[in-house]
Structures are given as structure tokens and as C-alpha cells.
Amino acid sequence: MNCFKTCPLVTGVVVFSIIISAVTFVAKGSIYADYSADFDPAEQPLFVVMIKGISNGVMPWQIFDKESVMAAKEDDIGDAAALLADVSGNDISGNDVSGNDSSPEEITFKEVTDDYFADALFIGDSRTVGLSEYCEGLDEQAMFYAKVSLSIHSVLENDFLKDEDGKKMTVEQALEKDEPYGKIYIMLGLNELGTGTTETFVAKYAEVLARIRELQPDAIIYIQSIMHVTENKSSNDKIFTNERINERNEALSHLANNVDIFYLDMNEAVDDENGNLLEELSTDDIHLKASSYERWHQYLLKHAIVKD
């Protein structure tokens, strides 16, 4: 019987499955090393490793490319080095905190009107996207560099912005060429809640702050607390818990120097009495409903730093 004549599609699918499994088998130690680490053959077929790699831009033919193979290996070393640096970096930021004996009463927040945001920039993930879409007062005044799934690790490098010519541009590049901003509001930290530790997260956050400070020396930087999720989400999820959010927020609050970097606990505006996101403000337990963004807006209006 000629398989290819009787059932070409079945044969094709079977042969192709075998080929990609074989390729994955060969490549799982080198270019796909990152993706095979937590792979369990009892759960899924082997080629899943390769598909995950491909979705991250690692193409199977790179196995013939000596440099990629080396790069993958160096990446490992690089990651480890970065991790070490992160840990020590944390010490530095930790020092910043203890070095800064600014007591809370020094901060005097003032109430302002929407024109305060005329020279403001908002950086954030989907929640900030929502703020830009459902808070007309802010959107008319301020600039928004926000994108779904943005994290502190991708915020500077992700080229989701476009310049005047329509060319892709990173936040870092934009901050370099933009007119100086008066205020920069940041809310990041939800997407990366499942990766790294509070220490690595805060270290990266400090690094991003330093870079932003370098590019925009005169802006007031507001670190907004990571907004809570509802009780329903928090108690039914392993990763997205308010406990973990609180731990990271607490660490974030120490990055403020209360001179030109301030911490805003915006959860005050949306929490219930137990420190969870109010159920009625959200339908998916994570994002504010369109009609709830006004609370955030009002909070920002009442918590502004006005330099004399």
C-alpha cells in the first residue's frame, strides 16, 4: 500500500510531527535550552519545546548557526550574572531607602486640576491603557506610553511606540528625544508578578528609574502602587494575590526619595476595607471597569506634588 497515495494528509502530518520532534530532540540542549527546562514529557509532546522557542523568535535553523548556539549558552551565563547584579543592585536601592530619612510628613500633596497633567507622561500596562481610554480628562492632557502585557523588564526595550515617520521606537528612545516632561507616572508590576522575586523586581525597577532619571532629569517621577486584584481573584490564584502585590508595593515604596521620586498608594482609591480591589469596580477581577477609572483620576488630582 502506498501511504502517500491513500492518505497524503495523514502521512504528511505524521512525518512532519516526527521531523519536528527529532529536530527538537537535537536542539533542546542548545538553542532551546531555555524552553526545555520545565518541560515534562509526560504532559506534552516534545515538539512543544520548539514551538515555544519559535514564538519567542528562536528559529530551528539557528542550530546551524554557531553564533546563536553560543549566544544561547552565553545568555545563560549572562542571566546568572544579571541575577547576581540584581541582588547587589538591590543592596544599593536598599541603601537609598535607609539613607533617606525622609519622614512622611515632609510630603505635602496638593489638589490640582487637569491642566497639571499637560506635561505629564503615563507609563504602564493594560491598566494604564484603560486609564487613557476611559479618562478623557487625562487623555486630553497627558501623554501615554502604555501597552497590554508591558512589564518592568520590557518597558524600556519594547518598541511599541511609533515616531513621526511611523518607525518603531522604544520608550527609551522616545524619552531621549521628547521635550522634557514635568511628571512621569509609572504603574508596572502585574505582568511580572509570577516571575523573579520581590528583590529582582525592585532591583530592575530601580534600574529603570535610574535610566528614566538620566533621560528626563527634571521630571517628578511618581511610582504608583501596583493596583490590587479583587478578593475573588486573590484567594483563587497562585500568582495574582494581593499578598504578593503588597510585598512588592512595600518594596517599591522604598524606592521613593520624596525629593523628586514619590510613591503613590493609589489602592486607597479602589480598595475595600480588607485591602482588596472593590468587587463592584471590576468585572474581570483585575481591571477597572471603564466607569471606575474616574476614582484613579480623582486620586491623582488630589495627590499631586507642586514644586514652588
Place this chain on the structure above:
Amino acid sequence: MISFSNITFIFRFLPAFLILFYVTPVKFRTWTLLLGSLIFYVVGSIDSVGNLNMFPALLGAVVVNYLFARAVRSVEGKKKKALLALIVIFDAATLVTFKLLGQFVDGSLIPIGISFYTFKMISFQADSYNGKIDSKPLFKDVAAYFCMFPQVVSGPIMRYSDYSDNLELIPGASKSSKEEIFANIEDGLKYFIVGLAMKVLLADHYAMLWKEIGTIGYESISTPFAWIGAVTYSLQLFYDFWGYSLMSSGIAVMLGFPFVVNFDHPYSSASVSEFYRRWHATLGSWFRDYIYIPMGGSRVSAVRIVLNLLVVWLVTGFWHGVTLNFILWGLILFVIIMCERFVVFKLPGVLKAIVGRFNVLVLIPLTWVIFAISNAEMLLNYFKRLFPFFGAGIAVNNNDYIKNLGIYGGLLAVGLVLLIPHVFKFFENHRKNPLIMICLFVLFWFSVYSLTNSAGNPFMYFAF
């Protein structure tokens, strides 16, 4: 693994089962089908609800139904009728009880697939009573028919006569050569791939847009977005279920069963009455054969027809879900179908055609919105945005639909084009064409790619 659009099912369970099925001597194949189906059900239950608490409900129903069918066959006259009534009431009561338990006590108390396997059981009892099932079926045949894994979760509700037509399961009848078996598998795979792509590449992405609308809050969407939402949800439901049905029927074809048509291009219907003969056709014909006709069908007075149809649509609503919106959904469809029967169908040709199409293409999507939203206040909010005569929404962004059309417009266009029957029929008629097969091959791996990335990575669909 309870769904067919699952990597483990596609690459492990299905191929392993197919090999075992055809390696088994014909005499024992039904056992292979039954055991394989039970394994599928057990593994699926553990995957989706984490326990096997409801597995005995399936086993119990199978045994009781088999024994009753035997008893019904062995007696005559009034006794026979009484026994039939008894088992049908038992089946219906079991279904209602579990549905209520699932709704009002705990969602995990509803056995997977009970709506579908119970309907198969009732149909089996009625067919057996009416002598539509010739020989005395053996326990293994009946059990495998009730439990067969391509249909146990969500249908289609295949009739026993279609099941027993499968020569691969009848000793001595199967004269299939290797070539014929492989040709069956090949043909089944084609339907499976088309269904998989509909589910993974279309329906699952429409679901993301529908979820996005929920996140914004219905009171805050613009009116154009509300209508796009109604279309999106309608398409999601259609391609999810049509895709599932094609996968199910594709697997059945691989095993030698006839192809069961569950969706016959409903959106090309000329009226809502026709729509529901072509949408989830095995459910519609089940209602027709086992409820509507036994109550007298259309051969009774006009008042009785209205009453019969009312019962059919109330039961249909309840079958889909216990909450009020499903009852409302059923009632509204009943009203539309009544209007069609007594008014629209009597209109002159052109007018009849226009109203009929309007009902299918505009009213049906609106009924799906009712179907989708179980909370009364939220449902009202949605309709206020669809028809913004009752005041503006809250914090509405009037450009919301432009952004989302930018993201989902292409996918929605594909879904709309596929509503035209000729597109699918072209595929069916040319499915042996090498070009079509290459397309199917690419679609298959595209779907697997999409599936892998969403399965291992909860953030693909739910990134914040």
C-alpha cells in the same frame, strides 16, 4: 483533555486509540471503543473538575437504561408503554436534578456531558420501543453508543441506527481493506482540521474580544461596539460549536461511523424557523422527534401547535441553562417563530424574504446576547447601549470600536465570509485537491502553534 482542541488529545490519545481500535479484532472492537471512551471520560473529568465523583452517574445511567430497554422489549401492550414512560421520566428527572444541583449547589455536581448522553438515552429508549432498532443490542453496544468519546461531552446527538451502521464494529460485516481504513482516517482528519481551526483560530480569538467588552463593562461601550460585540459573540458561539461538531464528526468518520451533520449553514436560512432546523440540527431533530411529534406535531389545531411549540422552546431554554436568561431566550425565539408562522410566511414573496433574512441576521444575534449574559442588570445595560434611546452610557469612549476593529477586524471578516455556504462547500467538494490539502496541512500546524502557546502560557489570552 476533555476537549478535542488539546495537544495531548491530538498527538497522544487520538493516534494511540486509532491504532488500538484497528489492531483489535473486529469481534472485540466495541470493547476497545467503550474502554477508550471511559478512559477519555475519566482523564477528562480529573483534568477539568479534579475528581471522579460524578463518574458513577454516567455508569449508573448506562446500566439502568440498558436493563430497561431489555425489559421494554420483553413485554407488550400497556406494560410496555408504562415501562417506557418510567425510564424516560427517570432519565429526564436525573437530568433536571443534576442541572439544578449544578446551578444552585455546586458547579462540579453536574456530570460532564449529561445533557447530551441523557438525550441519547431517551432517543434510544423511544427508538427501541418503536421497533426502530432491529436486533437485540448487546450491553457493550449500548454502552459504547452512550459513552463514545467523540460525542460524550457535547454531542452531536447521534441516533442508534447511525451508530449500528458502522461495519467496522460488526463481526463478519467488515470487509474494509487497509486502504479503505486509511481513506476513512484521511477523510475524518480533514473535517477534524477544519473544525480545529474554526475553534482555535476563530472562536477562541472572538472570545478574547467578547471578554474585553465584559472588562470594559457593558454600560461603557459605544453603540457601534455593542453591535460589533453582538456579532462577535454570535460568531464565537457558531465557530466554537460548529468547529467542535466537525472535530467530533471527523473522529467518528475515522472510526467508520457515518458523518453526522450538526450545522448546515444556519446563517443562510430564510427564516428563524429554518435557522433552527440547521443550527445544532441533531438537537432540533431530537426535539422534533421525541417531544413535538409525540405531542401531536403539526397535525393538531392551531392552538395546540402554539402550545406544543411553547413547550419545545421552554424546554430548549431550560436545557441550555437554568438561569432566567435562557428561559427568556427560549420564549423570545418562540415568539419570533410564532410571528413567522402566522404572519411573515403569509406575506407576499419579497416582503417575506426581507423580513425572514432580517430575523436571521439581526434578531438572531440579539437573541444570542440574551443567551450570553445571565445577569439581568448587565443584560439590560447591554441593550441600552445597543439601542441608545434611554440615555447615554457611563464613561463611554466613542472610538472604542475603531481600536478593536483594527485588532479583530480581519478575523471577524473571515468569520463572516465563512457564513456563506459556498465557501465550506467548495472545501468539501475539492478536499482531495492537493492545494486544499496543503492549506489544511498549514492550517493544522497553525492551530497547533496557537494552541501550544495559549496552553502553556496563560498570558497569551490573559495578558494584562
